[in-house]
Amino acid sequence: MKGDKLLRAPRLPDRPVKLVLASGEYPALISRLRELNIGVVETSFDSRLPKPVAFHPDMQACPLDSENLFVLQKSDLLKKLALYDIIATETAELPQNRYPGDVLCNAFAWNGFLVGNMAAIDQKLRERAKEIGLLELPVRQGYASCSVALVTETAAIVSDRGMAAALEKQGFEILRIQPGFIELPGYEYGFIGGCCGKLAPDLIGFSGSLKNHPDRQSIQKFLSRHGVEMIELTSGALIDVGGIVPLL
Numbered sequence: 001m002k003g004d005k006l007l008r009a010p011r012l013p014d015r016p017v018k019l020v021l022a023s024g025e026y027p028a029l030i031s032r033l034r035e036l037n038i039g040v041v042e043t044s045f046d047s048r049l050p051k052p053v054a055f056h057p058d059m060q061a062c063p064l065d066s067e068n069l070f071v072l073q074k075s076d077l078l079k080k081l082a083l084y085d086i087i088a089t090e091t092a093e094l095p096q097n098r099y100p101g102d103v104l105c106n107a108f109a110w111n112g113f114l115v116g117n118m119a120a121i122d123q124k125l126r127e128r129a130k131e132i133g134l135l136e137l138p139v140r141q142g143y144a145s146c147s148v149a150l151v152t153e154t155a156a157i158v159s160d161r162g163m164a165a166a167l168e169k170q171g172f173e174i175l176r177i178q179p180g181f182i183e184l185p186g187y188e189y190g191f192i193g194g195c196c197g198k199l200a201p202d203l204i205g206f207s208g209s210l211k212n213h214p215d216r217q218s219i220q221k222f223l224s225r226h227g228v229e230m231i232e233l234t235s236g237a238l239i240d241v242g243g244i245v246p247l248l
Helices: 027-035 077-082 123-131 161-169 216-225
Strands: 019-022 039-042 061-065 068-071 108-110 113-116 135-138 148-150 155-158 173-176 196-200 203-206 229-232
Touching: 019 027, 019 196, 027 039, 039 077, 061 108, 061 123, 068 077, 068 123, 108 148, 123 135, 135 161, 155 161, 155 216, 161 173, 173 216, 216 229
Parallel strands: 019 039, 113 135, 155 173, 203 229
Antiparallel strands: 061 068, 108 113, 148 155, 196 203
16 A cells, blocks of 8 residues: 555546545544445544534545645644655645635545635645646635535536536536535534545445435436445434545
C-alpha cells in the first residue's frame, strides 16, 4: 500500500479500494470497512470546525488528482497520511468555526472541473487546481462535496437544486432527490454525499440504510443503470459522516 499513488479521478476508484479516509467519530463504520479488508485513515476531532462536522473528512481534506491532496493547515491528518507515504498539502488559510470559514476544503474535483463555492474555497487549493488544468465550476452551495454523491465520471446524485442545475448545465447526468432524510446531529439534516463513498468501480457504500429514504427506489435504479451495486455499511438511519473518501 505504501508508495501507491492517490486515485487519478478523486472519489472514483478504477479498482477495489485499499485505503479510505473516514470519520473517527463512528467506530462501527470503521470496523465494517476493515472487515471488508479496507484500510482506514481515521479523522480526529478538529476543534477549529463547528462541533457537528468537526470529524468530517469532507471538511478536512480535498483530493484533486493522483498527486495532490489538500488538508487543513496544521491538521493531524498530515502525520496520519504520511504513514502511507501520502504527502498532503496544507491550506493557506486556517479553518474557522462558522461558515464560510469552515468550508476551505469542501469542494471536489470531477471530470476536469473543480466544483465548489469559489468565494469560500481555500485560495491555495484553487490555485493548485488551476495549475493542474481543472476548470472552476462555481456553485452557491458552500458544502459542495457533502452535497454530491459521485456515481461515475458523468453521473451523480444530488438534493441541492442549485448544485443539480449547475452540473446538468455541463452535461452531467444528475438524479435529483429530496433534501432531508439523512441525519446530521446538530443540523436540520445532512447530505447524500456525506453518507456514502465509492469502494470500487461497481460498488458504493452507505453509512446507514436507505430503507427510510423516500427516493430509495430511484437511487437504487440509478445506481443499477450505471452498473453500481450498493452496500449498507451500518444499520439504522442514513447518517452524514462527512463522506467516505477513497485514497488508494
